[in-house]
Amino acid sequence: MTSFGRISIMACLLALLVACGGSGGGDRATGVEPGPTPPGGPVAPPEPDLPQASPTPYAEAEALFPFITAVDIPDDGRPLVDFQLSDAANTAITDLSSADVRFIIARLAPVPEGNLTGNWQSYINRIEQPGVGPGTESRLQATTESNGVFTNNGDGTYRYQFATSITDLPQDILAQANSEGLDLAYQPELTHRVAIQFSNGREPANPDYDWVPASGATENIFRRDIAATPNCNRCHDQLALHGGGRVEINYCVTCHNPGSTDANSGNSVDMKVMIHKIHRGADLPSVQAGGEYVIYGFRDSKHDYSDVNYPQDIRRCVNCHAGTATGADRDDLVLTAQGDNWAQYPSIAACGSCHDDLDFSRHAGGQEDNSRCASCHAEDGRAGSIQDSHRIAFEEAREAFKAEVISVENSSPGEQATVSFRVSNPLTGEDYDLANDPVWQQSNSSLNVRVAWDTRDYHNTGNNADNASSIAANALTSALPRGDGSYSVTMPLPIPDASVGPGIPASGSGVAVIEGHPAVAIDDGGSPASIPVGDAHAFFSIDEPDGLPVPRRQAVEINKCLACHGSLVLHGNNRADNIDNCVSCHNPRNTDRETRSIARTPPTDGKQEETLDFKHIVHGIHAASIREQPLQLVGFRGFTTYVYDEQTVHYPGRLDNCLACHTDDGFSLPLAAGVLATTIDTGDDHRDPRDDTVVTAMSSACSGCHDDAVARAHMSSNGGNFATTQQAVDNGDVVEQCAVCHGEGRSQDVSVVHRVRELP
Known part of the structure; x- marks a missing residue:
């Protein structure tokens, strides 16, 4: 193990319980029993009939x-909402009660920045009084209601008729809005949205309905569609907040708009402000300077996002909001009508949410509002375009490198394998000259060829080392040109045969990997940066009967x-985006024993070594929130001890949805034939796995998440073993019966x- 970089997991928004007037969290207002037929007479079933x-x-x-079929604003200003509800088989659901639903109505007001943007403002609000935290002023906060007239x-x-008259709002609400400079006047010529929250069922739902009350139009009207829920669910699987009842962005924004503030912290809960700040979390300038970013939610509970570590570059704005201009090359994203707004309409609220150390009263001569932002932050402005300002030069530099394994020869036991490869520039179609091109001649340039065996489950026994890592050759010093732009490297050690200690020959198939990083200047005047070449791999036969290599099982998908x-x-940017490279070293026989023995900050788990087996540690890292003891690993040369606890890791999705990472059958039991038990003690002879203490394979995978005593006892009572040998497993003396x-x-x-399911 050469290093073990910190994997920071995106903010777990499941914890966010901003006080929006109640939800599945337990502050739901008491419902009203079905009353008499509302004004307008009986409701006719929609066409076609259910x-x-x-x-x-x-x-x-x-x-x-659910489907909202119509909304009307009668003379008394209390909106009437007609809707229908069926199940997955399109069978009517007839027993819905008022306790199961909540409603909100908001209008979309245009803003001066442009005709493709705007702000929602809820008509349903409450006044939150500060009680905890640094806030000192009462603030308006959007909410929902369920105390109107509900008719089944x-x-x-x-049919639901709002209790609130949007044409005659309470005087205290209007006074509070006026004190904050907010306009709550009913404006029927603007786009309005009604949304419903369904709770208390097995799955939540949040249908919405947009229309213009003045005309009744639902098509060709002003809309604001910035972010798509499926884009959020690529990580969050599924976006479920406030007790799990709020799952759609179109519903979220009706409350989380500029007119809503958390009185306890004084922080806005406007969607574009709050979400940016949560995701930047620990990297917010204000947090870096010693501050904190918190929101007080349900029952004044404090939610501190100051330790949230976003798992990718925060400048990849297109991951959340993408339109035809900014997301055209991303077939994995849902593009929205105003998804390009982030790149076209700068604003104090949106930009200042991430760049929260900016004093806009002084910025570029002082900015009172958004009217002058685009004069600088545009393609022809002095600051350049917003999109250009968010370029990730590191990733752009990666596009100029592609590695390829061409062939592996002389790969039988006892032979020193020869790996042929090339590194090219996809942008020009030219091959790199490893001996002369400057990017390969810097002090921090690196290019390695690695070989591992065998693909049934990597173990690398016979690698002439006290660990179970793959063997490596420095391609920059040992590669020979082949005359066509490609190179070959002969590995420094033979594929093990019985003559090499510990006398266990390699068999089956192996893998050859190209990894490393050229040094590229990506900043004017800056030092060359280590740019990952993009790992490449190819399988080869060691002694397969037909000479054809057998690939390793594919249990997870890199795109996930x-x-x-x-x-x-x-x-150290040596390894990038290649699971087959990861598992060649993160195999069942490798542990952090070598680095742990010289750790600058020794782990506190009391262990002499911890497995580096992929099936155990990746589960353990992502499951920090449910583990009894946090996983601890010691990285490169003992420099860093990584503690994957709840303060470090915030997994944003459902931990029990195995498909978030795995292939369709990559998580099923029993495990594939040949999967090895996991070494937890390398014994007296660190090069011989026969004296290792191991954990049986299925128990190793499952205990990565389920590490408590009860779970371990359950595994043990069903054949799992946390202190056995591989020979006992192979002989059938120890048999897991999990399947x-x-x-x-x-x-x-x-x-x-x-509860495995496909991602939304």
């Missing part, structure tokens, strides 16, 4: 399909990793217990 099938109980519906028509259609991480670059219950199709199938 199917006349046996009703599905609301509490049992596995999926909800008995056929899967419903990159959905959150953007770029998975670790170990009897947790196997595919069994009563406790992993996919059922973990």
Whole structure:
């Protein structure tokens, strides 16, 4: 193990319980029983009629399909909302009650920056009084209501009449709004939105309905569609806040708008401000200077986002909001109508949320509002375009490098394998000259060829080292040109045969990997930066009967990793975006024993060594919030001890959704044949795995998350063993029986217990 970089996980927004007037968190207002027929007479069922099938109980519906069919603002100003509800089979749900729903209505007012942007303002608000935290002033805060007139028509259609008259708001609300410079006047010529929150069922839902009250139009109207929920769910799987009932961005923004503030902290809960600040978290200039970023939520609970470590470059704005100009090359994103606004409309609120050390009263001569921002922050402005200011030069430099393994020869046991490869520039189509091109001649330039065995489960026994890492050759000093722009490297050690200690020959198939980093000047006048070349790999036969290599099993997908991480670059930028390289060293036989023995800051877990097995540590890192003891690993040369605890790691998704990382069958039990048990003690002979103490394979994978005594006892009582040998496993003396219950199709199938599903 050459290093172990910190993996920072995106803010877990599940913790955010901003006081928006109640939710599944427990502050839901008491509902009103169905009353008399509301003004306007009985509600006719929408066309087409809902199917006349046996009703599905609301509490049992596995999926909800709500649809708002109409909204009207009568003379009394109390909006009327008609909606229908069915399940996944399109069967009407007829037992919805007022306790299961909450409603909000807001209008979309244009702003001076441009005709493609605007701000939502809720008509439903409350006044929050400061009670804890540094806040000293009462503030207006958007909320929802459920105390209006709720009518169940008995056929899967419903009507709700708001208790609040949006044309005659309470005087205390209007006075508070006036004191904050907010306009709550009903403006029927503007786009309005009604949204509903469904709670108390198996799955939440948040339908919304946009229209212009003055005309009744629902098409070709002014809208604000900045971020798409599926883009959030690429990491958050699923975005579920305030007790889990709020899952759609279109619903979130009706409350989280510029007119809402947390009175306890004094911080705005406007979506564009709050979300930027949460995601930047520990890197906010104000936090770096010793401050904190907190929001006080449900029952004045303090939520501190000052230690949130975003797992990728914060300047990759397009991950959350993308339009046809900024996201055209991203087929993994949902593009929205105003998804390009981040690059076109600078504002004090949006820009100042990340750059919170800016004093806009002094910035560029002083800025009172947003009217002059675009004069500098534009393509032809003195500060350049917003998009150019958020360029990630490091990643742009990576586009000029591509490695390729061409062939592996002489790879039988006892032979020194020869690996042929090339490194080219995809932008020009030219191959690099490793001996003369400047990017390969800097002191921090690196290019290595590595070989590992075998693909049933890497172990690298016979690598002539006290660890189980792959063997390496320095390509910059040992590569020979082949005359066509490619190179070859002969590995310094032979593929092990029985003549090499500990006398265990390699067999099956192996892998050859190219890794490293040229040194590229990406900043004017700056030192050359180490740019990952982009790992490449190829499998080769060691002694396969037909001579054809057998690839290692694919249990996870790198693109799923990159959905959150953007770029998975670790170990001093030597290794990048290649799981087959990761697992060649992070194998069941490798531990941090060597680095732990010289750790500058020794771990506090009392262990002499910790496994580096991928199937255990990646689970352990991401599951910091549920582990009883945080995983601790010692990195390169003992410089750093990494403690993956709740303060360091905030996994943003559902830990039990294995598909967030795994292939469709990569998490199923039993594990693939040949998967090794995990070494936890390398024994007296560090080069011989036969005296290792191991944890059986399935128990190793599962205990990465489930490390408490009860879980371990459950595994042990079903054949798992936390102190055995590989020989005992191979001989059948130790047999894990996990798959009897947790196997595919069994009563406790992993996919059922973990509620596995495809990402939204």
